[in-house]
Amino acid sequence: MNLQHIIDETFAELEPRRGCGAVADYIPALANVDPGKFGVALATKDGATYCAGDAGEAFSIQSISKVFVLALALDRHGPRLWDRVGREPSGDPFNSIVQLEREKGIPRNPFINAGAIVTTDHLVDDRSHDVAIDELVALLRKMARDDAVHVDPEVARSESKAGARNRSLAYFMESFDRLRNPVETVLAAYFRQCALALSCKQLAEAALFLAFDGTDPVTREVVTSTARCRRINALMLTCGHYDNSGEFAFEVGFCGKSGVGGGILAVVPNKATIAVWSPGLNEAGTSELGALALRKIAEKTGWSIFG
Amino acid sequence: MNLQHIIDETFAELEPRRGCGAVADYIPALANVDPGKFGVALATKDGATYCAGDAGEAFSIQSISKVFVLALALDRHGPRLWDRVGREPSGDPFNSIVQLEREKGIPRNPFINAGAIVTTDHLVDDRSHDVAIDELVALLRKMARDDAVHVDPEVARSESKAGARNRSLAYFMESFDRLRNPVETVLAAYFRQCALALSCKQLAEAALFLAFDGTDPVTREVVTSTARCRRINALMLTCGHYDNSGEFAFEVGFCGKSGVGGGILAVVPNKATIAVWSPGLNEAGTSELGALALRKIAEKTGWSIFG
Amino acid sequence: MNLQHIIDETFAELEPRRGCGAVADYIPALANVDPGKFGVALATKDGATYCAGDAGEAFSIQSISKVFVLALALDRHGPRLWDRVGREPSGDPFNSIVQLEREKGIPRNPFINAGAIVTTDHLVDDRSHDVAIDELVALLRKMARDDAVHVDPEVARSESKAGARNRSLAYFMESFDRLRNPVETVLAAYFRQCALALSCKQLAEAALFLAFDGTDPVTREVVTSTARCRRINALMLTCGHYDNSGEFAFEVGFCGKSGVGGGILAVVPNKATIAVWSPGLNEAGTSELGALALRKIAEKTGWSIFG
Amino acid sequence: MNLQHIIDETFAELEPRRGCGAVADYIPALANVDPGKFGVALATKDGATYCAGDAGEAFSIQSISKVFVLALALDRHGPRLWDRVGREPSGDPFNSIVQLEREKGIPRNPFINAGAIVTTDHLVDDRSHDVAIDELVALLRKMARDDAVHVDPEVARSESKAGARNRSLAYFMESFDRLRNPVETVLAAYFRQCALALSCKQLAEAALFLAFDGTDPVTREVVTSTARCRRINALMLTCGHYDNSGEFAFEVGFCGKSGVGGGILAVVPNKATIAVWSPGLNEAGTSELGALALRKIAEKTGWSIFG
Structure with missing residues (x-):
């Protein structure tokens, strides 16, 4: 072939x-x-x-980064991650909050936005969001064998500025006590991972x-x-x-x-x-x-x- | 191995x-x-x-029959079947009617009950439900190389008697004019396919x-x-x-x-x-x-x- | 004035x-x-x-009849009626089935269709649907002081013929064992009450x-x-x-x-x-x-x- | 009597x-x-x-304050308020976000939390949240003929600290561009009105x-x-x-x-x-x-x- x-x-x-x-x-x-x-x-x-x-x-690879974040978060926490995020298709759009209300702050899967916010929270863990994102970038650089892989700071800033819906999702989960870190810490990491340029x-x-x-x-x-x-x-x-x-x-x-x-x-x-x-x-x-x-x-x- | x-x-x-x-x-x-x-x-x-x-x-293979019915219905109608049933996971239980209301009588996929009722309706087509089910049984007998494959009439009768939820799904779709055959014709075939014994x-x-x-x-x-x-x-x-x-x-x-x-x-x-x-x-x-x-x-x- | x-x-x-x-x-x-x-x-x-x-x-007074049916059903059964129907606005259209799934076959109130089907079921009680509807007509004639009040049989037949959505609601409730009478008995009375002409x-x-x-x-x-x-x-x-x-x-x-x-x-x-x-x-x-x-x-x- | x-x-x-x-x-x-x-x-x-x-x-009168805020917001803006909030019962709990997603950020009525956040936003208008809340307190003092009416600052602080769900509602509406003021300005006023003591x-x-x-x-x-x-x-x-x-x-x-x-x-x-x-x-x-x-x-x- x-x-x-x-x-x-x-x-x-x-x-x-x-x-x-x-x-x-x-x-x-x-x-x-x-x-x-x-x-x-x-x-x-x-x-x-x-x-x-x-x-x-x-x-801007945007949500594709969720795959790599999931891999890192699973390696960091193992199956305990699954206490806070499900593994089922949601049947709803990427930014839907309906299911989150019905299921008390547990997102259906790690690839809808709410679920990715949870995996990012686990990736950050007890570290600063910078360290966590640095680890992600380092992985991608190594795998891609190319140090040009980077987070676009302008995109990350824009994501944060336009981030009301993701803030809503994060605060919703926080209201059920589902996050380990403060909402703004988690989102700082989340918006930066979305801004990866490859x-x-x-x-x-x-x-x-x-x-x-x-x-x-x-x-x-x-x-x-x-x-x-x-x-x-x-x-x-x-x-x-x-x-x-x-x-x-x-x-x-x-x-x-x-x-x-x-x-x-x-x-x-x-x-x-x-x-x-x-x-x-x-x-x-x-x-x-x-x-x-x-x-x-x-x-x-x-x-x-x-x- | x-x-x-x-x-x-x-x-x-x-x-x-x-x-x-x-x-x-x-x-x-x-x-x-x-x-x-x-x-x-x-x-x-x-x-x-x-x-x-x-x-x-x-x-009683029950919903497993939906796979064979889908194969036959697709061979009978081709992609036109997809005008009346979707191809997405629903995120809801097998007998949920919520999505059906939101999406005006189009079931999310052919494996939830509502969707399987639609594929059965297409399998029946302009034939009697007996002829359609006979075709299904014949296929299974040939593929299994065993003429013992059959529909259990007692199970089919029980399914029909306990079939209020499926009747509700079928009448709901009928109210959106989504079925080709009368509800009771479609259900007669549906309950019999559920009663296949293998x-x-x-x-x-x-x-x-x-x-x-x-x-x-x-x-x-x-x-x-x-x-x-x-x-x-x-x-x-x-x-x-x-x-x-x-x-x-x-x-x-x-x-x-x-x-x-x-x-x-x-x-x-x-x-x-x-x-x-x-x-x-x-x-x-x-x-x-x-x-x-x-x-x-x-x-x-x-x-x-x-x- | x-x-x-x-x-x-x-x-x-x-x-x-x-x-x-x-x-x-x-x-x-x-x-x-x-x-x-x-x-x-x-x-x-x-x-x-x-x-x-x-x-x-x-x-054709249609759903306005639900008020009189409710009055009669309450006089017949008293507050036990409220075991099978709620007293809250639903926030949904008259024929919505979504709430019925979430609340296991208990309609939100007696004025949406599902709720009115339940009150009709209670009005019929252990009688024939004819006797129940006769009682309703007799009440209206007496109150209106006019024997011209009647059920239009043509409208009732049309309602039944076009009644797939109401059948769906009724079978849905039946699947939760919420009706006292067979679905078609209840609906026969329901379609006739909708056909009252005043x-x-x-x-x-x-x-x-x-x-x-x-x-x-x-x-x-x-x-x-x-x-x-x-x-x-x-x-x-x-x-x-x-x-x-x-x-x-x-x-x-x-x-x-x-x-x-x-x-x-x-x-x-x-x-x-x-x-x-x-x-x-x-x-x-x-x-x-x-x-x-x-x-x-x-x-x-x-x-x-x-x- | x-x-x-x-x-x-x-x-x-x-x-x-x-x-x-x-x-x-x-x-x-x-x-x-x-x-x-x-x-x-x-x-x-x-x-x-x-x-x-x-x-x-x-x-702490909490949500009872929503009535007075509505009266003031209507007097300030007139019926234009109704472009951003409905007048129907929602059928859902006070803090539900489900309806908000289905209806693109327009709350069903001004008494659920999301709706009250919108009326508070209108009360604040182009003023600081302090001025708006001062106006509310002044009204209540005058009507109650008692200057002891006040906002409990400790309660307001606690409301804000525990306010993740309300933040989620507010950011959700912001994501549909439904608020006139920044989320945190609106919420500062909202949490203070909830903390009224009478x-x-x-x-x-x-x-x-x-x-x-x-x-x-x-x-x-x-x-x-x-x-x-x-x-x-x-x-x-x-x-x-x-x-x-x-x-x-x-x-x-x-x-x-x-x-x-x-x-x-x-x-x-x-x-x-x-x-x-x-x-x-x-x-x-x-x-x-x-x-x-x-x-x-x-x-x-x-x-x-x-x-």
């Missing part, structure tokens, strides 16, 4: 649709991104990464351990255990796209996590990781062109976790 | 816990089942089926096409297309256990569909199908011992769709 | 707006009513009734006991106790217009009950009853012109239960 | 039940109140106030204008217009006790507003105002003994807005 050819072909077929979907506009840093950006990167276990389009340009290439490479049972296949470094890795992938599959997760599993068939910056990280166990970027989103906040690209790659490679 | 040994060991390790969970008691036919029943059957592509315990005894062995064998991209690996018969098969598996993974689907994916890592009779059908693409039966249920209506057995088998085989 | 003048003036001021709002169209018998109909009748304790427009023409004049006169502490001020006949009468009025105020009840209390300030036939019955304790009819409805199913007429009458008379 | 006798008798009959219900314990200032406190005060238009028990002792006697007297169409019957001072006064009373009736409002209307038949400090303010148009205080609450946050006292007074006086 000529993967470079598949990536190039996918890119060429979809290039005419650059700009489809609606760019997130709740902060200037996202609203001002060129809607025509489109990048694809596919990383494999032998260390090769196949790229097309704007795959080398850093973008390129498709860096992202696909940084996530490669998820496709290979927790171990980076290039460096042989064990990032997390096999069991934990599979569980993170399971959560990506069932919850990674909020109330569009079922559709993504149905149409694409890979584990995946979307971000409102227009990125999607896909994990195909034992095969590859794929990162795509195109800023225009569908109603559930998943990159429209990105999801199409992944669907085409699934068809062309014949890969699927379901057959 | 000695699969018979794994099945035997799993059975032996869990046998002391026979009887755990709560047996469904809304109809006598289920309430009177011996709670200590426990069977396991694993079918592979070479035609071998590895069994333990009560794997040869027929039980053994673990028959069930695992009948479902083998789902593990092999739609084609029975033994007879080479094409039951459904590769794409459709993968999509059915995706729906089993995201929605097969109602508001316990995320947990099942997280803990077991197979595609699966539960029934309140205590059966679970698991599909491990490219590897095997596994049917387990133990009547005691957890709160979401999934067999407690059955889920444990599948988890052990996942651990012992190392199989998972997530790694 | 010249009440005839007030009624005439109100009618004259609003006549140009005849036909506003949307006529209910779920059954032909309602859809075919002339949308320009407009009647007003105000009955006082001295036996005088002041009329304007189409006040003498019979129309004129504004008949309706205002039939309800006069509600404005005078349970006793018809003309005949001195005690229909219900003072305490019960006040409680029925309280329920009309808080729940009589579904999710528009607050607005009606705020804008009009009378106890009231709406029907999708375009009628509204208003009760002004110690003063009068007022029945208005105009088929066009607002979004909550309250007659648009009818509510305006009542608001004008409130302003012109200075009457309000709130001052 | 000997009102002093009725008050004394009511007090004597209920005194043995002092201490019933559960005292609010989310802040020390409320948790430490003697649960046996019980006061009743009834004020009439001739300037007489009939008292019993602890009617002269100041307590005795039953002061409270009954301060609210007397509500029973007499907006004009203080003693001083003849016009506090608000007749129409506005009746509308405030209507809102108290339909929404004054959250998801217990229907029950209060049904059982007591007065307009009323409860506070978690154990106070209830009741308004009987054209007759009197009644303030009761007993710290033990029912599940909806209404004083248990207080509601019983009002029910007894209703029975003994024969007063009701419904007959």
